[in-house]
Amino acid sequence: MDLLKADLFDKLRPLLSAEASAEAAGTGVDAADLEQAVWVRLLEDHRTPADPAGWLRRAVRSEARRARRRARREVPYDGPAAGSGSGSPAGTGSGGGTGAEPEDALLHGEEHRALRSAVARLPGRCPELMRALLSPRDLTYREIAGELGISQGSLGPVRSRCLGCLRRMLAVEVAAPALRGMER
Structure with a gap:
């Protein structure tokens, strides 16, 4: 061998x-x-x-x-770590900016979970098509059509219908801003 x-x-x-x-x-x-x-x-x-x-x-x-x-996905390293004697206290100055990163990661994680949940509730073949389109393997239309057993030409129209359905589902789930004060 x-x-x-x-x-x-x-x-x-x-x-x-x-x-x-x-x-x-x-x-x-x-x-x-x-x-x-x-x-x-x-x-x-x-x-x-x-x-x-x-x-x-x-x-x-x-x-x-x-x-x-x-x-x-790679993020360049910005320089010395906080507390390395750079002259400004940790968390202040122009180069810090690390305070919002955990919150951003949490919000993006929640958004991804909400999207995956909505995709799972789509009707028909939409869930498997959307999972293939969102796959980290970055499949081509030909590969997706082969995996799903549908023609490559029908992939675009099915994708459009599925995205429209997903848009409508997410629009209903996203809450409208709450009224404030004495408004009725």
């Missing part, structure tokens, strides 16, 4: 290099990092792909999407 994988590595190396270079230009990731991620994925998979070239192209695109998502 190791000899078979070694032979596969030699055959796929030029294709992987070309695919990774092409995808790296749009992701802001080094092509060598994409190559390494694909090699690791191949080694972790204990089966030899039936269509190695097709598998390799899909794996490179998938790793590139993953790198783009990771880059969007």
Whole structure:
């Protein structure tokens, strides 16, 4: 088996290099990092792909999407930690700003839970379609259509109906601002 994988590595190396270079230009990731991620994925998979070239192209695109998502989520470190003798007391000054982060995380978590709850209550095939669209795997329309067993052409209209239904559900659930004072 190791000899078979070694032979596969030699055959796929030029294709992987070309695919990774092409995808790296749009992701802001080094092509060598994409190559390494694909090699690791191949080694972790204990089966030899039936269509190695097709598998390799899909794996490179998938790793590139993953790198783009990771880059969007990464937050640069702003500098020295509070209390490191920077001259201003902790929590004051222009560079602090860390006070609102836990609250923001909590609010975003509640929003995500509310959205997942609303998606689960959608009628028909909408819940599985919305879960596929919101998936962290960042599936293409072709992949979603294949997973759901529907034509790629009908995916757009079904998505529009599901989003309209979700919008109506969430509009009803979002409370109107309460009246204040002596208003009736």
